[in-house]
Amino acid sequence: MLPANDPSLSSWINVDSDSDFPIQNIPFGVFQTEKKSARVATIIGDTVIDLAALAQLGYFNEIDSNLESSFSQSYINQFMGLGKKITNAVRNRISNIFEKNNPELRDNKEQQAQVLSKIHEVEMLLPVQVGDYTDFYSSREHATNVGTMFRDPENALLPNWLHLPVGYHGRASSIVVSGTNIHRPKGQQKPNDGPPVFGPSRLLDFELEMAFVVGQPTKLGQSISTAEAEDYIFGITLFNDWSARDIQKWEYIPLGPFLAKSFASTMSPWIVTLEALEPFRTEGYDQDPEVLPYLKYSGKKNYDIKLEVAIQPEDGQPHVVCKSNFKHMYWTMAQQLTHHTVNGCNVNVGDMCASGTISGPTPDSYGSMLEISWRGTKPVAMPDGSERKFINDKDTVIMRGWGIANGVRIGFGEASGKVLPAL
Numbered sequence: 001m002l003p004a005n006d007p008s009l010s011s012w013i014n015v016d017s018d019s020d021f022p023i024q025n026i027p028f029g030v031f032q033t034e035k036k037s038a039r040v041a042t043i044i045g046d047t048v049i050d051l052a053a054l055a056q057l058g059y060f061n062e063i064d065s066n067l068e069s070s071f072s073q074s075y076i077n078q079f080m081g082l083g084k085k086i087t088n089a090v091r092n093r094i095s096n097i098f099e100k101n102n103p104e105l106r107d108n109k110e111q112q113a114q115v116l117s118k119i120h121e122v123e124m125l126l127p128v129q130v131g132d133y134t135d136f137y138s139s140r141e142h143a144t145n146v147g148t149m150f151r152d153p154e155n156a157l158l159p160n161w162l163h164l165p166v167g168y169h170g171r172a173s174s175i176v177v178s179g180t181n182i183h184r185p186k187g188q189q190k191p192n193d194g195p196p197v198f199g200p201s202r203l204l205d206f207e208l209e210m211a212f213v214v215g216q217p218t219k220l221g222q223s224i225s226t227a228e229a230e231d232y233i234f235g236i237t238l239f240n241d242w243s244a245r246d247i248q249k250w251e252y253i254p255l256g257p258f259l260a261k262s263f264a265s266t267m268s269p270w271i272v273t274l275e276a277l278e279p280f281r282t283e284g285y286d287q288d289p290e291v292l293p294y295l296k297y298s299g300k301k302n303y304d305i306k307l308e309v310a311i312q313p314e315d316g317q318p319h320v321v322c323k324s325n326f327k328h329m330y331w332t333m334a335q336q337l338t339h340h341t342v343n344g345c346n347v348n349v350g351d352m353c354a355s356g357t358i359s360g361p362t363p364d365s366y367g368s369m370l371e372i373s374w375r376g377t378k379p380v381a382m383p384d385g386s387e388r389k390f391i392n393d394k395d396t397v398i399m400r401g402w403g404i405a406n407g408v409r410i411g412f413g414e415a416s417g418k419v420l421p422a423l
C-alpha cells in the first residue's frame, strides 16, 4: 500500500465524514485570491493548501528545492511534468505535513496563515493547460443505446466498436472549470420535414464522463503499451461533454462530432491522482471478440467510482437524474492511451482524454438526457412539477464522483455548469 493511502491516517485539519478530500486524497488544482496570484494547491476537508507557499517555507526542500517554481504557476502542467517519482514524493510529504501527530506546521499559526485558506475564500481556476483533447466512446451501454435510437436495435454497435476504442479529436480551447456559465449553442438543425434551419439548440444535453490527464510526453513515432500506460496518466477529473443533440444529428456524418460538442466542456477543479485511486481498482469487462495483441492488458484497470448527475433549476433544489459508475467502461484508460499512440501520434503533458458517456445497464444509470429521456419520449419529472427531456436555460448540471474503500471516501468535488440563454 502507498504510505499516503493508509486508511488509519488522519489530519490535524478538520475533515467532515462526507468530505471528498480526506488526507488520503491529496488532489491537485489551481486557485487565486484577491491577494494571491494563481498557484498550485491541494485540499484537505474544506481547507485549501497553498503549495507555492509551503515550498517557499522550505517544506519540500528534501524532495527538490526548485518546487516553488513549479507551484507558482497558473496550471499544474509543470508540476506534472516533473514525473511520478517527484509528484508521488510530494503527495507523500503533504500527507506527512498534515498528519495529526506532526507538529511542524500544526503548531505554527504564523505559517498556517500563509498556507491555508477556506475553500469559500478562494477562486478555483482551470487546473490544466489542455493542449489536445480527445473524447472516446467507451461505454458499451451508451454506444448500444445511441445505436439503438439512431440506427438499428439489431446492429446497435458499428462493426469496429468491439475491436478498437472509438474516439474523435475534440476542442481544447473551450474546456472550462466547474462554475463557469455556458451559453446555449446555436447552429444548424435539420427538421425531419423541410430544409435545415439555424438557431439555438433545442436539445442541449450533458454527457457524464471522466477524463484522464497525461503527465508525461512521448516523442513522435513512439507508442505506449497497455503495461506502460498508467505511467503516463497523472490523474483523473470529472468531465461534462456538453452536447447539442439536434446539431449533432445533422452534422456528424461522415466525420463525427464537430460544433455539437466544441462549444464547451466542463471539468472539476481537482485532479485526483491515479495513486489515490489505487484502492478502487476493479476488473474490466471480458472482451469478446478477443482484441488484437496490442490492446490486451493484464491486471485491474477499471475503477469503481460512483458517479451522479443532478439538474438544479433556477430557485430549485438539485434533482439527481443519473447514478452511474466509472467501472462501466468496456475500454480501459490504458487501452485508450495505447490505441491513441499506436500509430506514433505523440502526446504532451496536459493532454486530456475523456472516457465517453458512462452509462450503466439500467435506465437510472444512463449518462445523458438523450438516453434517460429516450430521445424525449420519457420525460423526467422534476420536484417543482416541471419536466425535463433535455436541459433548459438557467438549469445547472452538477456532476459528482467518489469511491469508498476501507472506510475512506476519495472524491472529485463537482463539475457544475449553468446554462444561460444563447447570445
Ligand code: MN
Pocket: 135, 136, 207, 209, 241, 356, 357
Ligand atoms: Mn462525449
